[in-house]
Amino acid sequence: MNSELPTRYEIRTERASARSAPSRYGAVFLMFARNSLVRDMTFRANFIIEVISALSWMSMYLGFYILIFEYTPSIGAGTGWGKYQFFAFLATTLFVNSIVEAFFMPNTEELSELIRSGGLDFALLKPIDTQFLVSLQRVDWSSLANFLFAACLLGYSLLKIGHVPGWPQLLLYPLYVGCGVGMLYSLMITLAATSIWLGRNQTLYDFWFYITNFSRYPREIYSGTYGTPLNIAFTYILPVLLVVNVPAWLMVRPLNAEEWSLAVYALVATAACLALSRWVFGRALLSYRSASS
Amino acid sequence: MAAAAIHASPSKLKTWWTILRICIEERLVYRGDFALGTLMRFLPLVTQVFLWSAVFAGTKQQEIAGYSYRDFVAYYLLTNVARAFSSMPGLATGIARQVRGGEIKKFLIQPVDMVGFLLLSRVAHKLVYYGVALAPFALVFYLCRGFFNGWPDAATMTAFVASLLMGFLIGFYMEALMGMLGFWMLEVSSLLFVFILFTFFFSGHMFPIDMLSGWLGWFFRQMPFQYLAYFPAAIFLGKISGPDLAWGLAVEFAWLIALIIACRTAFHYGVKRYAGYGG
Structure with missing residues (x-):
């Protein structure tokens, strides 16, 4: 040799x-x-069950909204969110959530445990960016079943609406779905990183679910004495209302001047959210004390 | 023998009291987290308020399935109370995990009844929960008092409390029964998923089941799940009254007895099947 x-x-x-x-x-x-x-694929039966589970939840939610539209022609008066426009909105929610659930959620869930048990030491020792490693090391493929479900629902809704989005809209749609994913990921990793300071952050993690719950409905429903301040706060300060609304507008109708300005703002907000979450994650890591040794 | 029984009862009571105290102390470890979590649990209600406001704005009708907009908001608030009684997070998975991992043998070699122990543990959890959650609940209900038509009469209130207490026990025995399937099946997570799905949809947590008509509505009303959320809320709002209320409570009680028997039977035969190896 x-x-x-x-x-x-x-x-x-x-x-x-x-x-x-x-x-x-x-x-x-x-x-x-x-x-x-x-x-x-090693546990195929389990994988199939998880796919069925994910699809069942979505079917249930769809059933709920079908039931609502049995009683009303639209969500809000004059908002333009009729049955199929709203289903396109729902499909967009599914696109964003399925990507977040497939790529980021299993990892950020794990991060809290890594911090508590000291397992984060191993991630810090690897010659790769720690945030990248702890955010993406596991992919939950079964969550992508909802992505396909969303594609079918969106296609069906657009057929029913009779609206064909132009090329600019078709090109901008994935970009804004990506922005939505970026904004939700930023919030998620920021909350997960606080585990380093708090030791346990189950409530903050629940907080993520509750806050993102606001993003699942059209922005127009938050109006009136209490709704308008919420609308402003969740559009400009914690921009969860832009996550689904902007891409959904692009698909179902031509945007007005205010919506275009919010679309531009969504790009800025995404960049700001990602930068801020990166900063918080870095600061949190500086406070990390290994639990294992 | 009689004297032994007399002596055994206070000592047994003392054992159960000690177990309850330990469980309460265990639950109070993260009380700050607990209180904050309780307050946050009302956040989805905020979106529901706006959603139904928009639905009513779109429909221009005063009522949907016999519920006004105020009724809907009051209904969701009350289902939160009902679910605070009937939800048993982690109970079924905990039992199944203990069966699979062999931890369950501690109940087989110690003079402590597992079902009783778990029930006391949940009682402790609920006592602590209400102790800590009373302030957030009172705050939310005070802020939302405009959605209610005042307090119901004493009879309705008694029926409401009875339905909540039975809802707690139905929730417990239903979850425990699901967990005990672990004696027969190695992995029960998929079945538990179906159970959670049914609970969420059939209990009326998402919407009042009166919205469903035809065979689907009939099917929903035959299930015991409605006692976990819909039934207490509907009693409080006066949607169920008179003979229907008495009949509903009787059926709820019958479901409770059936579930206790099923749970006890499952445990009895499950333990016979159980095989534990090692130390």
């Missing part, structure tokens, strides 16, 4: 270091996704 020849490990390491950072991170993410899929 010639000792001058590089070993297989050295070749792999050299190849990896020769790659640019985005492609390295892309390769690592693909590895995470692949490993998660392999694990899911």
Whole structure:
């Protein structure tokens, strides 16, 4: 055996270091996704049950709204959210939530436990960005079943509305779904990072569910004496009302001047949320004291 | 023998009292988290208030399925009270996990009845819950007092309290029964999911089941799930009264007895099936 020849490990390491950072991170993410899929496929029956579970919940919610539209032609007077417009809104909610639930939720749920048990030490020792690692190391493939459900629901709703979105709308829609995912992820990782300071943050985690609950309805329903302040707070300060509303508007109707300005604001808000959550995560890590040693 | 029984009763009571005290202390460890969590549990109600306000604005009708807008808000508030009694988070999964992991054998070798222990643990949980949650509940109900038509009469109030207490026991025995399926099945998570789905949808937690008509409405009303949320709320709001109320309470009581028998039977036969290895 010639000792001058590089070993297989050295070749792999050299190849990896020769790659640019985005492609390295892309390769690592693909590895995470692949490993998660392999694990899911090892327990296929469980995977199928999880898919059925996710679809059942969505069918139940859809059933609830079908029931509501048995009694009313629209959500709010003159809001434009008729039955199928609202179903397109619901489909957008599903797109955003299924992505968050597939890629981020299982990991941020795990983060609190990693902090409590000291398991975060292992993540900190790895030669990769810690936030990237703890946010994406596990993919819950079964949650993506709702993504397909949402695609069918959106297609069906648009057919029923008889509205064909133009190319700009079709191109902007995935961008704004991505913004919605970014905003929700920011809130989620920020709350999860507070586990480092608080030790236990179950309530704050519940808080995420309760706050994002506001994003599941059209912005127009928050009006009146109490609704308007909520509307302003959840649009401009904690912009959860932009998460679904902006992409849903793009799909179901032409945007007015105010909606276009909010669409621009959503881009700024996403960037700000991601930057802020990154800062909070970094600050929280500085306070981390290993629990294992 | 009689003397032994007389002596056994106070000591048994003392044991149960000690268990209750330990459970209460255990639940009070994270009381700040608990109070904050209780207040936050009302947040989804805020979205429901706005949703139904928008639904009524869209329909221009004064009532939907016999419920005005104020009734809907009051209904959701009351279902929160009912679910605070009947929900048993983690009970079924806890029992199934103990069966699978072998922890359950501690109840088989110690003179403590498992079902009784778990019931006391839940009583302690609810006592602490109401002790801590009373202030958030009172605040929310005070702020929302305009949605109610005053207090119901004494008879309705008694029926409401009775339905809540039976709802607590029905919730407990139903969940415990689901957990005991772990004696026969290694993995019960999928069945538990179906159970949670049924509970959420059939209990009236999402909407008053009066909104459903035809065979679906009939089917919903035959299920015991309605006693977990819909039934107490409907009593308080006066949607069920007179002979219907008496009959409803009798059926609820019959469901409770049936579930106690089913739970006890499942435990009796489950323990016979159970095999624990190792130390």
